[in-house]
Amino acid sequence: MKENITVPTGKVVGIGKLKVFTTEDFPYVIPTLSFLVAKSTDGNYTASCLHLLLDSSANSDRDAVDRLQQNCKAFLEDLFGCGMEKKAIWSELHELINSKCAYPFWEAYRDVQFNLAEKGVDLKFEREKFYEERIQELEAQIEAMKNIRAPMEVRVVSYQSYEVAA
Numbered sequence: 001m002k003e004n005i006t007v008p009t010g011k012v013v014g015i016g017k018l019k020v021f022t023t024e025d026f027p028y029v030i031p032t033l034s035f036l037v038a039k040s041t042d043g044n045y046t047a048s049c050l051h052l053l054l055d056s057s058a059n060s061d062r063d064a065v066d067r068l069q070q071n072c073k074a075f076l077e078d079l080f081g082c083g084m085e086k087k088a089i090w091s092e093l094h095e096l097i098n099s100k101c102a103y104p105f106w107e108a109y110r111d112v113q114f115n116l117a118e119k120g121v122d123l124k125f126e127r128e129k130f131y132e133e134r135i136q137e138l139e140a141q142i143e144a145m146k147n148i149r150a151p152m153e154v155r156v157v158s159y160q161s162y163e164v165a166a
Contacts, residue, residue, distance in 0.1 A: 001115050005108045009046040010038035013061055015112045018049065018072055019130075028080055035068055036109050037061045050105050051097050052076075 005012040014037040020030035033051045040046065045061045047068035048054070052075060056067035079089055 001118050002111045005111045005115070007036065007038050007048070007105050007108045009048060009055065010040035010044075012108050012112055013037050013039050013045070015109055015116075016065065018069060020072075020076060026077065026080065028076075030076065033072060034109060035065070036105060036112065037064055048105055050102050050109060052093075053096050053099055053102060 016035050016037075018033040018035060020026075020028075020033065022029060031051070033049050035047055035049045037045055037047045039061070044057050044059065045064040046055050046057045047061070047064040049068055049072055052072055054068065054071050054075060056064050056071050058064040058067055079092070082089075084092075
């Protein structure tokens with residue numbers, strides 16, 4: 001097992017993934033984003049998104065990850081909402097993901113992946129656990145929506161003229 005994996009922001013203490021979900025307001029399909037968290041010698045934590053080249057720092061690893069999540073969201077919303085042509089936006093994203101300055105972070109990320117694999121940690125399990133939790137959240141939202149009182153509504157959802165069909 002490789003020990004003391006470091007990046008310019010400190011000693012790597014964790015890795016993870018961010019999933020950008022498509023919505024009506026954000027219909028763009030974004031690949032899963034990888035990140036790592038490093039602890040500096042002064043005790044601060046920095047979470048770094050390897051795809052978008054974004055960093056967020058905090059006093060705890062979880063706070064750094066939460067901030068990174070919000071920063072990635074804001075960055076993507078700003079990028080896709082800035083009025084640039086879509087081709088230029090995607091070109092900028094390609095430039096970010098291919099930046100050589102991220103190489104040390106990718107190397108560290110892969111080293112941690114293999115260290116976890118050596119210890120028998122299945123990262124897919126964590127992803128599946130996340131999706132199960134997300135499904136539970138959505139099911140709870142659906143139940144809450146079912147209980148919302150709305151006026152009765154009747155809509156035509158299908159109509160076929162008999163004369164046209166005959």
